[in-house]
Amino acid sequence: xxxxxxxxxxxxxxxxxxxxxxxxxxxxxxxxxxxxxxxxxxxxxxxxxxxxxxxxxxxxxxxxxxxxxxxxxxxxxxxxxxxxxxxxxxxxxxxxxxxxxxxxxxxxxxxxxxxxxxxxxxxxxxxxxxxxxxxxxxxxxxxxxxxxxxx
Numbered sequence: 001x002x003x004x005x006x007x008x009x010x011x012x013x014x015x016x017x018x019x020x021x022x023x024x025x026x027x028x029x030x031x032x033x034x035x036x037x038x039x040x041x042x043x044x045x046x047x048x049x050x051x052x053x054x055x056x057x058x059x060x061x062x063x064x065x066x067x068x069x070x071x072x073x074x075x076x077x078x079x080x081x082x083x084x085x086x087x088x089x090x091x092x093x094x095x096x097x098x099x100x101x102x103x104x105x106x107x108x109x110x111x112x113x114x115x116x117x118x119x120x121x122x123x124x125x126x127x128x129x130x131x132x133x134x135x136x137x138x139x140x141x142x143x144x145x146x147x148x149x150x151x
Contacts, residue, residue, distance in 0.1 A: 001109070002135060004028065006142035008102075014149050026080075032105065033076045035112060036069040045112065048119075055118070060111050068108050071098040 007021045038046040046069070049056040056062075078087040078094045087094050117128045 001028065002138040002142045003146075005139050006146045012149070017146070017149055028105070029072070029075070030080050032108065033072045033080060036065065036072055036108070037076075038066075038069055038073070045115070048115075055122075056115055060115060061107070064104070065108055065111060068100065068104055071100055074098050075100070 004021070004024050007017065007024075012018060035045050037044045045056075045065075049062075075094055075098055076082075078084040079091045113128070121127050
């Protein structure tokens with residue numbers, strides 16, 4: 001995520017950068033798809049929500065997560081997991097149809113982070129505060145190093 005944040009909106013002719021950015025975004029998407037998969041067969045975020053809705057719904061925009069989850073499922077079913085025979089020749093059409101914005105992904109990650117932090121504090125008695133500080137530092141490091149690689 002720190003690398004994606006560092007590369008956001010910057011142009012580069014560096015082949016590694018132009019290849020790595022979409023690969024990192026795809027990896028982030030498939031992991032978010034797995035977390036937000038809503039199925040009775042999985043132990044995803046929705047499973048935890050069904051077990052303790054009060055714990056998971058407080059200060060979380062559940063409707064936005066639900067909407068994003070539904071749209072991500074369409075990408076999952078057509079492009080990522082089940083390569084649909086009609087979508088295989090134009091996967092970009094699926095992305096355009098579901099119209100997922102980067103801001104929605106960031107918002108969802110922040111919401112999920114709050115839930116994870118709450119669970120960690122509840123069951124371990126600790127918070128992820130140190131990790132958040134390290135993440136901010138990592139973002140700065142990636143931005144610095146990325147600026148050296150851009151051509």
